[in-house]
Amino acid sequence: MIVSTDAIVLRSMKYGDTSKIVTLYSRKYGKIRVMAKGARTSKNKFGASLEPMVHSSVVMYKKEHRDLHLLSNCEIASPFLGLNDDGGKMAIGLAMIELVNMVMHDEEENQPMYTLLLESLRAVDESGRNPENIFFAFELRMAEIFGYGLNIQRCARCGRSLLNEQATAFAYILLASGSGVCSDCHKEHNVGGVKVSLGILQSLSRLSAAPIRSISDEPISRSMQGEMLALLQTYLKYHIEGVRTLRSLSLFTNV
Numbered sequence: 001m002i003v004s005t006d007a008i009v010l011r012s013m014k015y016g017d018t019s020k021i022v023t024l025y026s027r028k029y030g031k032i033r034v035m036a037k038g039a040r041t042s043k044n045k046f047g048a049s050l051e052p053m054v055h056s057s058v059v060m061y062k063k064e065h066r067d068l069h070l071l072s073n074c075e076i077a078s079p080f081l082g083l084n085d086d087g088g089k090m091a092i093g094l095a096m097i098e099l100v101n102m103v104m105h106d107e108e109e110n111q112p113m114y115t116l117l118l119e120s121l122r123a124v125d126e127s128g129r130n131p132e133n134i135f136f137a138f139e140l141r142m143a144e145i146f147g148y149g150l151n152i153q154r155c156a157r158c159g160r161s162l163l164n165e166q167a168t169a170f171a172y173i174l175l176a177s178g179s180g181v182c183s184d185c186h187k188e189h190n191v192g193g194v195k196v197s198l199g200i201l202q203s204l205s206r207l208s209a210a211p212i213r214s215i216s217d218e219p220i221s222r223s224m225q226g227e228m229l230a231l232l233q234t235y236l237k238y239h240i241e242g243v244r245t246l247r248s249l250s251l252f253t254n255v
């Protein structure tokens, strides 16, 4: 069956002397693998549409009960020009596609996840001062899509707001529920959890509420970025099967 969809290229591998096997994250079919015959010859009809992070329009011959399909046509749908010109932005985009490739199962449509990835790559491409923020917002929204959104506005025990207090004070995030607990309740009930500064909680809350395109201007210090990165990785690993440490994060030069 000939089908068409748009997709983000997650991964591209050489195959034989002239071809590639490409992993796509597609709008209609989720993660899907295709054979791109002739993609490494001088007559390559696919151009640059099979490079990682590219948003492409795809036509393929989709075979029933097979996990490798035949790419028939592929063209760039919208170029993310900034992602390849800026090492920091590229690292962030690569970390996003690496994470999606790790956790999404083959051929499961997931429109919210597709839209999130596409919008996030676009936002990084167009971002201003702090493109790292978009990666944190991406992880927060991904956790929500999987049903594990953080709930950190108020202490889960006493109901006290965690967002209006001194940023230097501390609270705790309970990994299992994603809830925040104030330090008094933590002491009293001995509930465990990961200790975080309220400054981090407040930033996380702003990053999850604001439109993804406008958050790269949110000022977050580098030490806080480092803490957020570690916290969100721990949280995602706890809840989502398949999450491992991201190789691309070592390229996160600013964190």
Ligand SMILES: [Zn+2]
Binding pocket: 155, 156, 157, 158, 159, 160, 181, 182, 183, 184, 185, 186
């Ligand atoms: Zn409390």
